[in-house]
Amino acid sequence: MEKSTQKTAKFFSRVLLAAIVTVFSLSAMKTNAQAGEPIKLGFIPLTDCSPIVMAKELGLFKKYGVNVVVTKESSWANVRDKILTGELDGAHCLYSMPFSVYTGVGGKAGSEMKIAMMLNSNGQAITLSNDFCGKVGFKDMAKVAPVVAAKLKAEKEVTFAMTFPGGTHDLWLRNWLAAAGVNQKTSKIITIPPPQMVANMKVGNMDGFCVGEPWGGVAAMQGIGFTQIATQDIWKDHPEKALVVNKDFSAKRREDLKKVMKAILEACMWLDVPANRKKTADIIGKAPYVNxxxxVIQDRLNGEYNLGCKLGQKIYKGDQMVFHKGGLVNFPRKSHAIWAMAQYVRFGYLKEAPNYKAIADKLILQDLYKEVAASMKVKVPADDMKPFSLTMDKTVFNPANPAAYLKVVKR
Structure with a gap:
C-alpha cells in the first residue's frame, strides 16, 4: 500500500512539474509574441507625414527593434476614432487635436489621446480661390476684409475650409481672419479632409482653405487658387503635427513606444538635411502615401513657393517646413497646448476657460520625451511656459495667465 502511495505521489509530482513548465512556456511565448506584435501608426496624406513614412522607408523602425505598420487614413476624425478605440496605436496628428477632443470641441469630452513628441513646424498655407485673384496679394492683409465684405454683399455667403474643429488649420485660419479684421460670424467655416481640399475648391465649394502642404502648392500649380499666406508668416516656427498615441498603448507598451520615438526622431534629423529632401519628395509623392x-512637394519642402495668380515666387530660408532643428521642433511644449485651448475660448468654442495646466499635464508625455531625447543626446529646449508672441499678432501670450491675453487679443 505504501509503495502504491509513493507511485501515485511521484505521478502527480510529474504532472504538476509538466503543468508548471507549460505555464511558463506559454507565458514566455505570449511575451515574445507581444514584443513582436505589430504597432499600427496612421497618417494623413500630407507632406508632414514624412517623419513616420521615412522612418519606415529608411528601415529605422527595424533598426530600433519594432514592427511598425503604417496606414493611410481618410480624415482627422477617422484618425481620432481609431486612436481612441485602439485600432491605431498612434498617428501623425494635428498637435492640438488631443486638446480639442478632451475639451469636447472636436470629440467626446474627457477622451484622452496622448502626445509623445512633435513632428514638424511650419509648412501650412492659406489658399484663396481665383475669385480673389488680382484683388488680394500675397500677405496683403489690409485688402482681405474689404474683398470678403464685397463678396458677402454680392453672394450672401463666404465659405472657408479647415480640416478639424480646434485643429491647427482651424486655428491658423481663425487667427488669419482675426488679423485681417474679418468678422468670423459672417463667414461659413466648414470641415474638409486635406486631400479633398483642391477638388472642392475646383468645383466652387469654398472661397479659401487652410491645410498642410502639398495641397496649397497643388492648387497654385493647377491654377485653381493662390497662396495668400504661409502659416510661418502667421507664427514662425509654430507647432504643427505630433505623434499622438492611444492611452493604453502608451502605458502598457512604454518601452516599445520609446523605440518608435527614437526611430522617428532619427528620421526627423535625416529630413532636415537639405540633400535628403528630393528623395523624400520622390517617396512620399507615391500613391501609397501622399499621391x-x-x-510641388520638393519645392515647398525647400521653401520655394510658386504662389499662383501671377504673384511670382516666395523663398523661405530657415522658416520653411522643418522637422528637427537641433531638437527645437520635437519637444512637446505645454505652453503651446495652453495657447491652443485659449483659442477655443477666444473663438467661442468654449464658454468657460478649461483647466489649462491640468489638461496639458495629463495629455503630454513630456517626461517620456525627455527620457528618449537624453538617450539620443538631443538637447531639450528650456523655453516651455515662457511668454511668447505670434509673428503676425504681436499680443503677448503668457501661458501662466491666458485670461490676460484673452482680454486684449482680437476676436
Missing amino acids: ANND
Whole structure:
C-alpha cells in the first residue's frame, strides 16, 4: 500500500512539474509574441507625414527593434476614432487635436489621446480661390476684409475650409481672419479632409482653405487658387503635427513606444538635411502615401513657393517646413497646448476657460520625451511656459495667465 502511495505521489509530482513548465512556456511565448506584435501608426496624406513614412522607408523602425505598420487614413476624425478605440496605436496628428477632443470641441469630452513628441513646424498655407485673384496679394492683409465684405454683399455667403474643429488649420485660419479684421460670424467655416481640399475648391465649394502642404502648392500649380499666406508668416516656427498615441498603448507598451520615438526622431534629423529632401519628395509623392506631384512637394519642402495668380515666387530660408532643428521642433511644449485651448475660448468654442495646466499635464508625455531625447543626446529646449508672441499678432501670450491675453487679443 505504501509503495502504491509513493507511485501515485511521484505521478502527480510529474504532472504538476509538466503543468508548471507549460505555464511558463506559454507565458514566455505570449511575451515574445507581444514584443513582436505589430504597432499600427496612421497618417494623413500630407507632406508632414514624412517623419513616420521615412522612418519606415529608411528601415529605422527595424533598426530600433519594432514592427511598425503604417496606414493611410481618410480624415482627422477617422484618425481620432481609431486612436481612441485602439485600432491605431498612434498617428501623425494635428498637435492640438488631443486638446480639442478632451475639451469636447472636436470629440467626446474627457477622451484622452496622448502626445509623445512633435513632428514638424511650419509648412501650412492659406489658399484663396481665383475669385480673389488680382484683388488680394500675397500677405496683403489690409485688402482681405474689404474683398470678403464685397463678396458677402454680392453672394450672401463666404465659405472657408479647415480640416478639424480646434485643429491647427482651424486655428491658423481663425487667427488669419482675426488679423485681417474679418468678422468670423459672417463667414461659413466648414470641415474638409486635406486631400479633398483642391477638388472642392475646383468645383466652387469654398472661397479659401487652410491645410498642410502639398495641397496649397497643388492648387497654385493647377491654377485653381493662390497662396495668400504661409502659416510661418502667421507664427514662425509654430507647432504643427505630433505623434499622438492611444492611452493604453502608451502605458502598457512604454518601452516599445520609446523605440518608435527614437526611430522617428532619427528620421526627423535625416529630413532636415537639405540633400535628403528630393528623395523624400520622390517617396512620399507615391500613391501609397501622399499621391501628389513630386516637384510641388520638393519645392515647398525647400521653401520655394510658386504662389499662383501671377504673384511670382516666395523663398523661405530657415522658416520653411522643418522637422528637427537641433531638437527645437520635437519637444512637446505645454505652453503651446495652453495657447491652443485659449483659442477655443477666444473663438467661442468654449464658454468657460478649461483647466489649462491640468489638461496639458495629463495629455503630454513630456517626461517620456525627455527620457528618449537624453538617450539620443538631443538637447531639450528650456523655453516651455515662457511668454511668447505670434509673428503676425504681436499680443503677448503668457501661458501662466491666458485670461490676460484673452482680454486684449482680437476676436
